[in-house]
Amino acid sequence: MALSPQLRPLIGTWRGPGSGHYPTIDPFNYSEELIFRDVAKPFLVYQQRTWSPDGRPLHMETGFLRSPTPSTVELVLAQPTGHAELAEGTLTAAENGLVLELQSPQVLVAASAKPVAATARTYRLVKNQLSVDFSMAAVGAAMTHHLHSDLIRAED
Structure with a gap:
């Protein structure tokens, strides 16, 4: 089984700035x-890392993205914070790109981790620009937008 051709435009390294906010923290x-x-399998390996403006490591997560049908996607993620997600959703071809909209209505949470009830992610690819939006229901708050980043394809 080969990688779904709809996912091929995502292959590569993407970098850029982001911003975050949530009812319980400062922006x-x-x-x-x-x-x-691409690992020559029917999925992509996914790795994400963030840094503070002064270079300190912040969040990271790793997982796998696959498209079992031309219009659906699944993202399986693990995070060192004690969270694991299975996000499912849609893949839509857009002008010069694609849109992935994923929801994880339930998050597996370790006993020592902060409570996260659900998440939602949107990836919008237009040519060599990828925007990412992340929302979550966590620490008693309802589903709320948390993160936005604007990434460009890296040349390396």
Whole structure:
């Protein structure tokens, strides 16, 4: 089984600035790197890392992205914070790109982790620009937009 051709435009390294906010924290900025790697299987390996403006490592997550049908996607993620997600959703071809909209209506949470009830992610690819939006229901708050980043394809 081969990689779904709809996912091919995502392959590569993406970098750029991001910003975050949530009812329980102060607004913040960060830098993000997102890698989608082809491993000659019917999925992409997904790696994401962020840094504070002064270079300190912040969040990271790793997982797998697959498209079992031309219009659906699944993203399986693990995070060192004690969270695991299975996000499912749609893949839509758009002018010069694509849109992935994923929801994880339930998050597996370790006993020592902060409570996260659900997440939603949107990836919008237009040519060599990838925008990412992340929402979550966590620590008692309803589903709320949390993060936005604007990434460009890295040349390396």
